[in-house]
Amino acid sequence: MSKPSIPQGTRDFSPVVVRKRQYILNTLRDIFELYGFQPLETPAMENLVTLTGKYGEEGDRLIFKILNNGLHEKKEQDKVKLNEEWDKVLSRPYSSPVVTERALRYDLTIPFARYVVMNQNELAFPFRRYQMQPVWRADRPQAGRYREFWQCDADVVGSTSLINEAELLCIYQSAFHQLQIPVKIKINSRKLLAALAELCGTPEKMIDITVALDKLDKIGWDGVTKELRERGIEDAGIEQISKVISITGDNQAKLEQLSTLMANTPIGLEGIGELSTSLSYYSGLADAGWGGTIEVDISLARGLNYYTGVIVEVVCDSDKVKMGSIGGGGRYDDLTGLFGLKGLSGVGVSFGIDRIYDVLEQLDAFPAQLASGAKVMLVNFGGENERYAISVLKQLRDAGVAAELYPDVAKFDKQMKYANKRAMAYVILPGDEEREKQLVSLKNFATGAQQMITLQECVDLLK
Template sequence: MAAKPSIPKGTRDFSPVEMAKRNYIFNTIRDVYHLYGFQQIETPAMEMLSTLMGKYGDEGDKLLFKIQNSGDYFSGITDEELLSRNAAKLASKFCEKGLRYDLTVPFARYVVMHRDEITFPFKRYQIQPVWRADRPQKGRYREFYQCDADVVGSDSLLNEVELMQIVDTVFSRFNIRVCIKINNRKILSGIAEIIGESDKIVDITVAIDKLDKIGLDNVNAELKEKGISDEAIAKLQPIILLSGTNAEKLATLKNVLAASEVGLKGVEESEFILNALETMGLKNEIELDLTLARGLNYYTGAIFEVKALDVQIGSITGGGRYDNLTGVFGMAGVSGVGISFGADRIFDVLNQLDLYPKEAVNGTELLFINFGEKEAAFSMGILSKVRAAGIRAEIFPDAAKMKKQMSYANAKNIPFVAIVGENEMSEGKAMLKNMETGEQNLVSVEELIAAIR
């Protein structure tokens, strides 16, 4: 007996209905990106490991899917190295390529490789899958799509303001209520400086970023484990648990970070973004959240994260400013800022809240019943005109029993059925049946098109 087929954990098949929903998500995001002047690019699914490694911190490096070299990958490896069972060292010998972990690092590589063809500032968007060797759980997959927009070659904070407008517009179109959280890595650096732990900024931000997931006590335990003193941890508490309005938080931070130049710069940047957005009339809440750290090492300025208010799920959008990312590929001085919509999590949120518009998920609008060769030939002529009018239509390919053909229409949720027999052909018309109401009318081609549209 053949083994039952399966797919890897953390991956999914998508049915036609699910694909219609996903395309609604992609098309909505794509339309908004176009409104703001972004252009689309694509990069390969696999990159050289040298491009990916070291860009996401130690935790990110562990989650990279590595691709085994083809051919004799044992050549050049000694017996001693094989017997050492050192997985990391052997992987570096066996694997030269890896599946992309996100779209930002490949984009930075793209910018460096195509710098002579690009007009700066360069506003690009990219909608493609990424892969992470993570533990699958609700809302977290090993293969998932990201929908990124980035601007490189401009230091202006207007880019951050526009990206937050894009976030607000997209989720307003989806009718998902969200909270847009913002922070600044310069503020976090300033905090690390004033508590006397500047060299531990990465450890501090990685730990703080987990506050929502593991709670304050576990964050403090992780900080202690990383060698941060009890005194510094104590100083950190009132800062990361700061409350009040955005203006009150900024006022407090100006006092707390008075001795830190970099910290005050972060406060100034955040104040500009928040003040500008206040005049834009956003439909969703925007909150300065000091616990937001975004664990990725390459962020250097403003950082963003979006949480759905009506569904328990992780971040559904994130991003930030990464001034020095292209520098690791030999192109210094190119500033960048970007956001990434988590399409798979948005898919789950829209499903749970049942927010898909009916027209977005409906497929075929009209099915022609097939009674035989003559009737099918006549129906095909009408079909051409119907499709030319932009109506999604099909004909049942076989002259099967009427019951079978109607069951097909019901299974596919096709709202209209056209019945063409000898009587209809003699009049040059079709019997149009509304599958929801059961109403039937003999109509001309023009009337049929008008009724469906």
């Protein structure tokens, strides 16, 4: 028999990892609920036609498709047709519904849009939903990139109020504050990027400009200049861009300078106004004691084909951590239009669960007690002592203390080895003396210190 394995790019989550992941998900869930967001879960399988064409050509390639069942039970005369369909699978990326009509969820956004359209008559708009589920992509696996990974999204659809932008910024602030991750939230507007392209005299080149600008961190201004030239921006335009991205100061100072530089572009002034209003709502809602920063950053780009207003991105702001963005989002105008429901504006943010996990590991910021689960094990000395141990076990659990009894009457060393491997904080030794005196001996596994105490004292100590 060959050794069992799991598919490339997938992971088993061991107990310690599950607990740490639950810690992240529970922290986020509690915040979403506090902010009045509603949970949604959609099926892992969607109809392939729901997903196809929504993620670009590359996305279509990476969708995991599910083979229709019962193909081998088809009648002989149907097999000619099946073979024709098979040819389609081999020759086109879009496959054939006779061979595959279902596929695995590729993100949470398209299923959300599909759900909203299907349930538009029952939903209360504005609809504020959060969703935390795995998605699957047939990407080439590499460090930090998996074929099964979790997404976590929060969106508000059916409202154009900038209070929504502010609420989502507060959710970011609150989440990273509670998770104790120092972050910088970058904020921009697609409208400022459009205005920038107008200032260059090339409104049609907005995407070229932003793709180049997006690399500022990596290749510096000289690199960006070179790329802008290659993309056909004139020197006068580059001069304009240089002025805009050179603005300094706090957010208010930046917005004032932008108002001057973009005084003649209505779309720019609109974007500046929206940023200003969002930040003003935000400062009314946010926690003043928060350590993180929020910063207007005109070079922030993010999936331009999709967003239409404010865009945001979160990066970890610590020397100890090297990591790309751990969250991002923005306003979009017509997501549900893909499925026939026009004119429903929305704004959303997502949390990169796997990256947040890695950041917490690097910062050593997971709560210590997540490691072991039950923190006390009762040693099993058998016979009368086993019966006594069981009564102690029951009373500990009745008091809410997570506890376990070693189930077999094994050698003491073997039982202690188990307790050690399970990272137990304490063991209880219910032997003859303890049973006769109706006491428990509690041993601190780290220090080796041992004391014989009443059960109530033991409960108080363990709680």
